[in-house]
Amino acid sequence: MKYLTKEWYELCQKTSFHLGLEEEKQAETFSQQFFQQLYNTELNNWLNLQEEVASLMKNNETVNTNDNIEYEPFNRDIAIEQFHEGFIYNQELLKKELPETILKQIADIRVFTLNKATRTVINAVAKFCEDNERSVTATSENYRRYLEEASDTLDxxxxxxxxxxxxxxxxxxxxxxxxxxxxxxxxxxxxxxxxxxxxxxxxxxxxxxxxxxxxxxxxxxxxxxxxxxxxxxxxxxxxxxxxxxxxxxxxxxxx
Known part of the structure; x- marks a missing residue:
């Protein structure tokens, strides 16, 4: 690959970390109490959503009795484990993909993983992602321009x-x-x-x-x-x- 390289693709994955971030003053300092409170709130929101989806699926199965769709009943313990696994995966991904200069500004990566951050951190992450987006777009545009220039020689x-x-x-x-x-x-x-x-x-x-x-x-x-x-x-x-x-x-x- 000359344009859409591995490096380009990896950069594509670093363009949206700022999306969904919410400003939170308590993210300025490390606090186990705040993290636990935030984690429990997000977990409960997740559980409520999963239970609601399961209920809709059950009702849909009752209406569409001829469909060969197996209904998975809501299991609270499994849902809790799924939330935790997703949280750990996202946390490790952020540690790996965000630059050290930004990671040093984050008081608690766990809180950041739950989409809460200071305004300073949000601005830094947004700039990082937007710079990456511009680079990704420029490379894509360069390949598109090449195709236009080579169109007479390509079937x-x-x-x-x-x-x-x-x-x-x-x-x-x-x-x-x-x-x-x-x-x-x-x-x-x-x-x-x-x-x-x-x-x-x-x-x-x-x-x-x-x-x-x-x-x-x-x-x-x-x-x-x-x-x-x-x-x-x-x-x-x-x-x-x-x-x-x-x-x-x-x-x-x-x-």
Whole structure:
């Protein structure tokens, strides 16, 4: 990838930490009492919401008796554990992703994780996220501009079809000089479920293609052949790059 790189994608994940933050004067200092009070309040709000959703699902199941949807009754203990696990996950994520200069301004990361912060911290986090957003947008715009400039040399059908964001590769099949990727497009924005690279050459491959989640792609023309760059997410390896060249690429839509 030349534009939509791993670093670019990781920056995309750092553009919204400021959303939902609420100013709270008590966040200025560390207080176990305030944290516990805040945690219990947020936990109770979560439990009430989950119980309400479960009730709606139960009523819906009663009305739609012919639907094969299994109803999960509300379980308070499980919901409490889910809330705690989510809280710990978000706390560790914030510790990892926020810069040290901001973390040092936060009196209690637990309180911040529950979306309460001082005005100074909120402003700092907002600036951090907005700067990242501008950088992400600028890079995306640069790639869009490249596509416009290269439009005369690229097949419009290929450019229009080669976009499989949020699809998953279920299988890869090599036959002679063709490589076919079978896609689960249920989470994507395309009806295409097969893409075949003809007279291909794999330039770079990190990890297995199968079960990889398709994030972003780039298309180039190099020495009269197409060069396709793809950014995947693989559960075992995280973000992975895949680059393949081919004389041509064909697509097959779902029936």
């Amino acid at each position: 419009k059908e290929i450019i229009g079809n080669f976009g499989f964001h949020d699809c998953t590769i279920t299988k890869s099949v090599q036959k002679d000089m063709s490589l076919t990727l079978l896609l689960d497009n249920s989470g994507g924005f395309t009806n295409i479920d097969e893409v075949t690279f003809k007279n291909f050459k794999i330039i770079k491959q990190e990890g297995s293609l199968e079960d990889s989640w398709w994030l972003y792609e780039e298309v180039y023309k190099v020495n009269d052949e197409y060069e396709f760059h793809v950014l995947f997410h693989n559960n075992k390896m995280g973000l992975t790059d895949f680059i393949i060249s081919a004389e041509y690429v064909s697509f097959k839509e779902s029936c």
